[in-house]
Amino acid sequence: MNVSLLTVVIFLPALGALGIALLVPKTNENAIKWIANAIALVDFALSLTLLRGFDSASTQLQHVTKVSWIPQLGVEYFIGIDGISLLLVILTTGLGFIAVLSSWTYIQKRNKEYYATLLLLQTGILGVFVSFDFFLFYVFWEVMLVPMYFLIGVWGSKNRLYAAIKFFLYTLFGSVLMLLGIIALYLANFAETGVYTFNILEFYRLTLSPDLQWWIFLAFFLGFAIKVPMFPFHTWLPDAHVQAPTAASVILAGVLLKMGAYGFLRLSLPILPDATRQFVPMIAVLSIIAIIYGGLVALMQKDWKSLVAYSSVSHMGFITLGIFMLNPIALQGGIFQMLAHGVATGGLFLIVGLIYERMHTREIARFSGLAQVMPVYATLFAILAFASLGMPTLNGFIGEFLVLVGTFQESRQYAFFAVWGVVLAAAYLLWLFQRVMLGEVEDDEIAGLKDLNLREAMTLIPLVVMAIFMGVYPKPFLEMIEQPVNAIIARVRPGYFDGTGVTPPPLPSTPDATTAALPVDANDQLEDLLQQQLGEPDNETDESSEK
Amino acid sequence: MSSAAFYLISAIILGGALAMITSRSLVRSVIWMVVSFVGVGALFLLLEAEFIAAVQILVYAGGIVVLFLFVVMLVNLDELQRVEYLHRQWLPAVLLICLLLAELGFMMWAGAGDTVVPLPDQDQLDAVLRSVRGGNVETIGMTLYTDYILPFEVVSVLLLVAMIGAIYLAKERV
Amino acid sequence: MGSLPVTVEDLWAIAPELIVTAAASIVLLWGAFDAPRKRPQQFAWFTLASIVAALVTVLRQTPTDQTYFSGLLGMDAFSMFFSVLFLISAGFAVAASIRFLDDHGAHHPEYYFFLLTALLGMMFMARAVDFVSLFVGLELQALSVYVLVGYLKNDPKSNEAGLKYFILGAMSSAIFLYAISLFYALTGTTNLAAIAQAIVAGELETSKLTTAALVLMASALGFKIAAVPFHVWAPDAYSGGPTTVSLFITVASKAAAFAVLIRIFIVALEPLQESWVLLLAALAVLTMFVGNIAALTQENLKRMLAYSSIAHAGNVLIGVVAAATTDGDARSFAIAASLFYLFAYTFMNIGAWATVILLRRNGLAGENLEDFAGLASRSYPAFFCMLVFLLSLGGIPPMAGFLGKWYVFAAAINSGWTWLAVVGAINAAISIFYYLRIVVVMVVQDPAEDATLVRSAPLTLTLVAALVMTVAVGIWASPFLDWAASASQLLP
Amino acid sequence: MDGVGLNHYLLLSATLFAIGAIGVLVRRNVILVLMSLELMFNAANINLVAVSYFRPDLTGQIFSIFTITVAAAEITVGLGLVIALFRNKEAINVDEFNLLKG
Secondary structure, eight states: OOOOHHHHHHHHHHHHHHHHHHHSOTTOHHHHHHHHHHHHHHHHHHHHHTTTTOOTTOOSOEEEEEEEEEGGGTEEEEEEEOHHHHHHHHHHHHHHHHHHHHTTTTOOSOHHHHHHHHHHHHHHHHHHHHBOBHHHHHHHHHHTHHHHHHHHHHHSOTTHHHHHHHHHHHHHHHHHHHHHHHHHHHHHHHHHHSOOOOBHHHHTTOOOOHHHHHHHHHHHHHHHHHHTTOTTSTTHHHHHHHHSOHHHHHHIIIIIHHHHHHHIIIIIHHHSHHHHHHHHHHHHHHHHHHHHHHHHHHHHOSBHHHHHHHHHHHHHHHHHHHHHTOSHHHHHHHHHHHHHHHHHHHHHHHHHHHHHHHHSOOBGGGOOOHHHHOHHHHHHHHHHHHHHHTOTTSHHHHHHHHHHHHHHHHOHHHHHHHHHHHHHHHHHHHHHHHHHHSSOOOOHHHHTOOOOOHHHHHHHHHHHHHHHHHHHOOHHHHHHHHHHHHHHHHHHSTTTTTTTTOOOOOOOOOOOHHHHTSOOOHHHHHHHHHHHHHHSHHHHHHHHHHO | OHHHHHHHHHHHHHHHHHHHHHOSSHHHHHHHHHHHHHHHHHHHHHTTOHHHHHHHIIIIIIIIHHHHHHHHHHSOHHHHHHSOSBOTTHHHHHHHHHHHHHHHHHHHHHTGGGGOOOOOOHHHHHHHHHHHSSOOHHHHHHHHHTTTHHHHHHHHHHHHHHHHHHHHHHSSOO | OOSOSSOHHHHHHTHHHHHHHHHHHHHHHHHHHOTTOOOTHHHHHHHHHHHHHHHHHHHHSOOOSOEETTTTEEOOHHHHHHHHHHHHHHHHHHHHHHHHHHHTTOOOHHHHHHHHHHHHHHHHHHHBOBHHHHHHHHHHHHHHHHHHHTOSTTOHHHHHHHHHHHHHHHHHHHHHHHHHHHHHHHHSOOBHHHHHHHHHHTTOTTOHHHHHHHHHHHHHHHHHTTOTTSOTHHHHHHHHSOHHHHHHIIIIIHHHHHHHHHIIIIIISGGGHHHHHHHHHHHHHHHHHHHHHHHHTOOBHHHHHHHHHHHHHHHHHHHHHHHHTOOHHHHHHHHHHHHHHHHHHHHHHHHHHHHHHHEEETTEEOOBGGGGTTHHHHOHHHHHHHHHHHHHHHTOTTSHHHHHHHHHHHHHHHTTOHHHHHHHHHHHHHHHHHHHHHHHHHHHSOOOTTEEEOOOHHHHHHHHHHHHHHHHHHHSOHHHHHHHHHHTOOOO | OOSOOHHHHHHHHHHHHHHHHHHHHHBOBHHHHHHHHHHHHHHHHHHHHHHHHHTTOTHHHHHHHHHHHHHHHHHHHHHHHHHHHHHHHOOOBGGGOOSSOO
16 A cells, blocks of 8 residues: 555554553653654654655645545545645654653653653644544544543643643544544535535535525534634633643644634635624634734733743634634734744743752743843844734744734724733733842852753744745735635635735645545646646636626 | 223233232232233233233232241341331432332433334235234244244243252251 | 134244243252352353344344234334334343452342343333233333342342332333223223224323323333433432343333333323323433432432433433324434433443443442542553443544434424424433543542453453444444334334 | 123223232332232233124133233242242342342
């Protein structure tokens, strides 16, 4: 059987977890750590090779693998990537490696189980971002819950069990209702086409009645909004973050929350366009509430980690706002903000984790003058904080700026309120910086702190570099997501591109059976593209005019 | 005349049953049960089911009652007298059941005609009547051993289970 | 008359049942003559062998539309599905029992005798297409199970459980019988298909007497499947009896009751479905909520699993309700969903109970939640098995339980019962809460000092087989889905 | 039969059934509960035989033979359970079964 590169990227961590669990003796902790790090690094490197030959101009899914799984129900093992998926995959593997590396000394008990669980989690998340079969998507979506539950529940701090169970039940509650939405969609598709399938690309073609769309949207909304988390479903997030070990927080903030946003833009928008438009005002308001409320609450936090956690609520508000403004700029901004937030906030959680490992406290009031004893640490923190609050030339700026511009196009009121999120972010992050980093060293314990060692710096520096790179040169990232974004907008807002002179790309279709089982390489892609431009435009316009 | 017999027998059955469940003495209860069961046997006679009536008397009055008496004697009688009479929530239970009974009775009365499903034609009916009525043990035996041979055999296994089960459970040690 | 009452086809049709009957008789006689009873394991192995023989025989038979024994028994794919399910459960129960009975000093051949007769009764229940054979099979099963629940006769808890089960079980049998007699009064027949015809022909749908009979029938069957509010016996019977028996009856007896329920309601009472669908839907909702919420507060693990078993019956009922309101493909889909759910449930539930059997503290069988304390550090494989079973029971993919849930919810939405699916989904989330509680105890708490695992080869085999099936039915689902779909064809 | 139809028999059996049910639910003595169960089985038997007479059709009579047998078997097992419990606990009071709670 021909195993595609993408499949390897997804399942390598799980295989590694299995290997660690079964083959490595419990007592040999160093071997466990080395193997886990090696696997995470290899996985990251492999995911980077996906970039080679990736054609960001193509409208087709790439690296497609499509194998029948449960034929009776029409379930397929159908994975592939477009620009959005690819960037999220790389973000996941990158942060995954950093998370594994950052755990080296942080985790003191049950190393074997810890690393196995962490790697398993990575497979679950990666699977969500590449599945184009809804059943498969749901399986990964749920599978991911279990390792996260254990990471928080076993290796977390004092109130870990409460936080773990809260996390699990909240997200599970959302996802079981989402499951019903999936079933309804599946049955509606059968009623319309007579074929049992979970193929997401086929669902893009459906014309469902607005009423049905409304209900399915509601079901999806619960699943995704809890995951994001949107106000008022956010209450599990601070608990989970505060209690989780550093690596889990990094993954949680960096990629796990993106799953909800990803769900919205991959599934809700293109499959349920009519309902999406109906829901825009509600979601926009909820997003703005999240932005402002998250910022205000962050301002009042006494605990360093929960401050960062609430800043996540605020930043995720920008992302959902960007997604639901339903124009290309805001949507691109939202996706870019997903990446930027992953990098910056992931880094901030690492920063908190590093100091917690040294001081075993996260109470902001306990710290002062850290910059004097830990200059490297303070510098890196400053850059990440600035990235997070959206300073120009750093990545957070690009995302938030695009979201605000896109929002402004749609509604000045929304934009006016959303801007306050940026102001608040500056306030709480700078105030935090001032309280913990500046000032006099008042404490012997702080005076005795050591600055970062090489391994610790290694976990932060890639993120800092990335934050700067993305801020200075965002073009390649935006290019990569441009086509899929335009396709989504064309679907959710038919006629949007008519006046702009831009031809929206068609939604990606299912590659036909002959190429299906094999990974599609760049040549095929090019051929497809040529064919499309030469032969098919007529058909396309016909179809769209019929609608 | 048979109408009078029906009411008389009904009175015996229900009276026996009522006396059984209200009696405080277990031995008396058992005796009232015999009365009620014999009444049911008489009812079967009235319905021209002589064989069933015989089985009823043999199995119930002969077998089960002896079994009950046996257990009542085996289990310490003093102990039994001590047992409280009724459940604490007996009244709601009785009311509920009476309500259900009233409901059931009403439904039967209201649905009186419903049970008359079209009967077979006269010749057929006569044939059936000859076989069914008049206590034709031979017909019952033949049917039991032909059409109903399977449940018959299953019931034999069931009796074996009951026998082994009772012995197993009641014996001090195996 | 005059011809032989039984034909060769009849005998071949009940060949599996004959094997089981023969095995039961042999166990009994062998036990009676083997006076010293030094090696009771031999009975277990013999029983297991005969169960396998019966299983092979069932698999060699082909389903037909014919009826046997003068129209009393069928041999449709539906009944064969259940026969296989019962045989598998019985096999698991035997394997799990060996060490357990030794440790309780109650390893007697009678145990296997009752197990086999219960199995026999269930097989007849699933195949009966006439109330006479149905009732007799049901009673054979019930009587054997009463004895099995009270099997540890020197343990007052077992006695008490057996007696409670007996009283309520016998009462439900009486109600069942009374309902049958009313239907007989209405239609003049005891054949299930003929009852349906007579109801249509006599236009009895609106008759008040029919309603009375229907309500009695529904409550009697509600007792048998332990649906709320007829469930009061179930937690006692499941938690008080020997754990191996609970393993068997939470799966097999429940499945047998469902076989009867589906056949009666979908075949015989189909013309009346307007009157009973809402009743059954209400039962499903109550069963799920009460089962799950009661399970939340249990400290005794066996009781928790008992309530969870009640809640799962509610999920199967969703499938039955969905089957009732449709016909053709949609009905087959819904019946198949119920069957697949029962099948998936079999393995995960057996696995969970088998793990309970594995535990022991102070020389007593594991029962309380604390007995699971620190299982993750005591035995990693045992912990992993239990984790998979619990997640599967909670409906987390990719285990079998998830696919089962998916299937019944899909059936419900397909038949227009979306709200029922929503209730089911909410309950799935509630149920996860107590399954996670067990997981937490296993991972976080420190093990009690005197806690031991009582391993034995057959029990390990049971666990491994249940684990493999729980995962395989979820991931490699195709053959099982096909099988459930083909088994949804009931005899008319 | 003059004036007495199937309905009379059905009513009689319903009453007997209800009396049996009351006995099962209300009385606290296990042995009496078992006896009341017998009443319920008998009620069903009356129906079966009565229908068999009025239809007329033999099935009801055959069925009632099975019912009587099953009821007898059932009561045997029930009494076995009572004896086993009594030996261990010396109580036959339904309310005193309280080892199983929850």
